Amino acid sequence: MNNASKLNPVLFVGGSGVVGRRAVKALRDLQPHLPIRIGARDVTKASALAREVGHADAVRIDLERDDLGLPPGSAFSAVVVLLKDDSLRTLRYAQDQGVPYVSFSDFVFDIGPEVALHVQRPTAAPTLFLGHFLGGTVALATVHFARELAKVHAIRISAVFDEEDVGGPAALGDMDRVAKGVPSPLIRKEGRFLWATSEADITRTFQGVDGTPWNGRAYPLLDVASLAAVTDASDIRLDFALRPASRRAPGQGPGHEVIIELEGVKADGTPSLVRHALVDSDVHSGLSGKGAALAVERLLGLTGGAPVKPGLYSPEGVLDAAYVVSRLQEWGTRIHRV
Numbered sequence: 001m002n003n004a005s006k007l008n009p010v011l012f013v014g015g016s017g018v019v020g021r022r023a024v025k026a027l028r029d030l031q032p033h034l035p036i037r038i039g040a041r042d043v044t045k046a047s048a049l050a051r052e053v054g055h056a057d058a059v060r061i062d063l064e065r066d067d068l069g070l071p072p073g074s075a076f077s078a079v080v081v082l083l084k085d086d087s088l089r090t091l092r093y094a095q096d097q098g099v100p101y102v103s104f105s106d107f108v109f110d111i112g113p114e115v116a117l118h119v120q121r122p123t124a125a126p127t128l129f130l131g132h133f134l135g136g137t138v139a140l141a142t143v144h145f146a147r148e149l150a151k152v153h154a155i156r157i158s159a160v161f162d163e164e165d166v167g168g169p170a171a172l173g174d175m176d177r178v179a180k181g182v183p184s185p186l187i188r189k190e191g192r193f194l195w196a197t198s199e200a201d202i203t204r205t206f207q208g209v210d211g212t213p214w215n216g217r218a219y220p221l222l223d224v225a226s227l228a229a230v231t232d233a234s235d236i237r238l239d240f241a242l243r244p245a246s247r248r249a250p251g252q253g254p255g256h257e258v259i260i261e262l263e264g265v266k267a268d269g270t271p272s273l274v275r276h277a278l279v280d281s282d283v284h285s286g287l288s289g290k291g292a293a294l295a296v297e298r299l300l301g302l303t304g305g306a307p308v309k310p311g312l313y314s315p316e317g318v319l320d321a322a323y324v325v326s327r328l329q330e331w332g333t334r335i336h337r338v
């Protein structure tokens with residue numbers, strides 16, 4: 001028994017959305033006694049979710065106010081923000097409270113203002129970047145699989161999503177923002193970071209788990225930067241393909257698959273090329289929400305060591321990759337070599 005029940009509530013801003021409700025439920029599954037507060041504009045909807053998960057309540061959030069519209073004296077153990085807060089009031093709020101902050105909706109080109117706010121007050125709060133693909137679960141699985149190699153030369157991550165698996169209105173808004181504002185994805189190519197502009201660099205054909213060829217496009221997520229920092233692989237990229245709903249297996253919902261391909265050298269010097277697959281039957285917000293829940297319990301020190309100290313973090317700097325992979329398997333994601 002840990003001290004979860006004695007902590008202040010974890011505030012999930014956007015906790016009633018497609019990914020939010022999954023994050024809240026996953027955290028409840030991990031920590032049955034941890035108080036949770038679900039923040040949104042529609043309190044009726046958030047309250048219904050709070051009743052469903054238990055030890056939870058709902059609160060109206062006003063992102064136009066510095067106090068987020070919360071009553072004076074409100075106190076939280078962590079602030080998790082599952083929407084794009086382009087004012088960063090939520091980060092200032094977490095810094096003022098001196099509690100962990102999870103940023104979930106930032107692409108690789110988005111993080112400058114958060115870095116600046118952290119640099120101003122570096123000892124105020126632990127700030128975790130978790131805009132990574134599927135809430136950091138894929139980056140962590142990649143770090144885990146990379147451990148069997150002495151040196152990683154290339155990392156190619158591929159994902160196949162159902163065309164109807166688009167998330168809620170907030171996620172659609174983000175997609176629109178990326179499509180209009182920043183068309184170039186970040187890749188690492190021959191040891192250089194490249195904001196890819198040519199079709200040859202942006203696109204890649206890859207093989208799905210069952211051998212189906214897919215045409216993927218790179219996407220500006222944080223994974224390339226994080227995995228480059230951990231492995232120093234000279235070629236790293238992450239590509240998505242959309243599967244028409246008509247090609248779902250009979251009777252199946254909009255599940256997704258991710259293939260992590262690692263090329264490098266083993267400890268005995270022999271070359272190695274391995275492919276691992278993560279196959280999940282939920283929409284992609286399922287794994288993403290689980291990633292957020294695993295991050296929160298670790299930041300609070302409810303598993304894997306003491307509470308995380310103030311600093312700027314990426315998931316692989318906070319979470320134990322092997323633990324995350326085994327947890328995802330327990331929750332039902334199929335993870336295997338292909």
Ligand SMILES: NC(=O)c1ccc[n+]([C@@H]2O[C@H](COP(=O)([O-])OP(=O)(O)OC[C@H]3O[C@@H](n4cnc5c(N)ncnc54)[C@H](OP(=O)(O)O)[C@@H]3O)[C@@H](O)[C@H]2O)c1
Binds near residue numbers: 018133136
């Ligand atoms: N890192 C990752 O792996 C990952 C994966 C999936 C999604 N995402 C990101 O997560 C975010 C949520 O996606 P989603 O599919 O869950 O979207 P969604 O279903 O539209 O959920 C948005 C949530 O935020 C609340 N909200 C929206 N605007 C608000 C405002 N102005 N003030 C207060 N609350 C507000 C909504 O409730 P009300 O409408 O009641 O306010 C709802 O709870 C998006 O930014 C998406 O890009 C990240």
